[in-house]
Amino acid sequence: MTEKKKEKKKSSYGKYILAFWLIYFTGFAVTAGYFLALSRDMIWELPSFEELENPQTNLASEIISTDGELIGKYFRENRTRIDFENIPDHMVEALISTEDERFYEHSGIDVRGTVRAVAFLGTRGGASTISQQLAKLLYHEPAATIIERLKQKTMEWVIATQLERQYTKEEIITMYLNKFDFVNNAVGVESAAEVYFDTSADSLSLPEAATLVGMAKNPSLFNPNRRPDTTVFRRNVVFGQMLRNNAITQQQFDSLAQLPLGLRFKRVDHSEGMAPYFREVLRLKLKELFNEKNEDGNYKIAKPNGDPYSIYSDGLKIYTTLHSRLQEYAEWAVEEHLSGELQPDFWNDLKRVKRAPFANNVSESQINRILQQGVRWSDRYYHLNQRGVEKDSIEWYFNQPVEMTVFSWDGPIDTIMTPMDSIRYHKSFLHAGLMSLDPQSGEVRAWVGGINHNYFAYDHVVQGRRQVGSTFKPFVYALAIENGLSPCKKVPDIPVTFKKGTWNMLSDWTPSNSDTTYKGEMVTLKFGLANSMNNITAWVMKQYGPVAVIEYCRRLGITSPLDTVPSLALGVADISLYEMVGAHATFVNEGIWQKPLYITRIENKSGAVIKEFMPKTREAMSEQNAYTMLELMKGVTMGAEAPDGRRRGTGIRLHFDRPYANIPWDRPIAGKTGTTQNNSDGWFMGSTPDLVTGVWVGAEDRSVHFRYTSKGQGANTALPIWGYYMNKVWADSALGISTGDFKKPDNYDMILDCDKYNQSNVDIFGDSDNQGFNK
Structure with a gap:
């Protein structure tokens, strides 16, 4: 190779090397420039320093029980x-x-x-x-x-x-x-x-x-x-x-590597988990609370920047009064009685009803109205209506068979039926509400609003109001006790009539007892309440009138509408379970009414308290008279002595040999059963020194009910749930729930032994002593 060719080849290598480094440094410069420009937001916008310091994140708010357990969350992201x-x-x-x-x-x-x-x-x-x-x-x-x-x-x-x-x-x-x-x-x-x-x-x-x-x-x-x-x-x-x-x-x-997966999957959903009805009521309460504004238009509870808190993203901790184990026992008790005992009995009863699940005396036009109302309340109707589907088309759609999942106590059932048939099917289920309260603090310990929040979202504790039946009678008796009437006073077991024109009466009215018989014997007021005798309660009502009873109920925290009619004494008013439990707790709390409390405080994500809650209280009755009412209602579950010497009470089955019973006779329970007209609603209110618990049972519609009182009465529908619940509670010794008696006030002088009372008081029946009573 000549020198000239060598120099030419060397020159070519130099060009390649130069080109390589030129491309390399150009690429490096371009890349470096690109990243420099990118870092300075010259190409696309990047997060600011403040955003890097505080990256956006949605934090779920946690609902904490009084015993420190997580019972649920509110979240957009869990x-x-x-x-x-x-x-x-x-x-x-x-x-x-x-x-x-x-x-x-x-x-x-x-x-x-x-x-x-x-x-x-x-x-x-x-x-x-x-x-x-x-x-x-x-x-x-x-x-x-x-x-x-x-x-x-x-x-x-x-x-x-x-x-x-x-x-x-x-x-x-x-x-x-x-x-x-x-x-x-x-x-x-x-x-x-x-x-x-x-x-x-x-x-x-x-x-x-x-x-x-x-x-x-x-x-x-x-x-x-x-x-x-x-x-x-x-x-x-x-x-x-x-x-x-x-x-x-x-x-x-x-x-x-040989170990199994060990999965313990627990679905997290707003309708799943513990206390779903309570969590939904709480959610609505928090929404209302965080939307409240001062007169100047600022939020009463706000973040440092003035914005309202969000339960879905601000990572709040909401401390409630619910106790996780009491809640667990309450939910179990409802399911145990309804799924295994009451619902099967009800379906057997419905086999003899032509228009099942609706009672035979309900007309087809009434049934259609009920079903149409169910259609309008359904999620299916809501979504169709939101899409602008015409009313006639919606009606057609609700009568076409489709694949769906329906409720059963054995788990969801995948089936094919028309949406209208599914509405009728779901009407056949019995529902329940339970609320359990610490009477000393006024704090709610358990809240069961229904049987399954996925299928039946309506809450039967605070949202629902139903006729309370005989569970109202203690308020009438309490008024009498406050006015000096002794529970040992005797009145005759005969009809009581309210005349037309008195207390808004449009005609004469004579309430009857469930057994419709009157023996004419002298019975004590204590026996009358223990056995839920309508005529005896009517006699008490006649002494004071509906206005006085309503005023007294307001002192006990009853805020629902109450009509000024004599039948109020028998529980015709629609009242929530929440109000009823709070009112009955007054007797245990020495006459002091407290509005049931279910939140104690709210903390932000940093642990700072942003809101604390205190119970609202007032003196509703004297401590002595409150204790008298407890002794009176103990007759419901312990029995009160009848004229024939036997002890009778509508709640004594709590002590019999049943799965929910076997409660020792020496365990004091102040109770009251309640059954409304046509057996549409069954109630039981039971009080112990540490817990006051109310239970309601009934169908979604009042036209769906047992045919006979033996099955539909509160002693059969609601009382067993109370028994299941309290037996679980008492068996859990770590809870420390008392099995002893109620605290007797100092210097208590009311005579509750009716034999002693009658020996020291000559009770002569006459107009002067029993004004307005019809013989």
């Missing part, structure tokens, strides 16, 4: 924040080993991992660091195109480096685990631990933690609830990565 020190070390090790082996060595971007990902086209692992994944979670919606994803990727690199400058490595891991969506309404590791393993994040075992870390690759694919085998495989991959990074030994790997 997320509960957790601090780094509460994340198990083995979970951190699993996450780093699997997702970012050089996490502690890089500053947001793993160059080695990126080069490897490019060289092998991602077949040997991705390049995204935990910081980049966090950037994606915090600041991006899912990309719609490849170009958009490439754009997002470069933005993630910049954001990741910014995150690394603003936060420690521990804070980045904490934010990542708090933000990641593990699907199934489980956002963040704390919620995921609860949903998948029914535990808290700090209690996760290594296999459980590895399962959740494995989900980070693709939570839909590695969903333990839907694909357990695939999830186990992925969990073992995590174990393999931990072995590779010396986080576990070979022996541990061999043992761990």
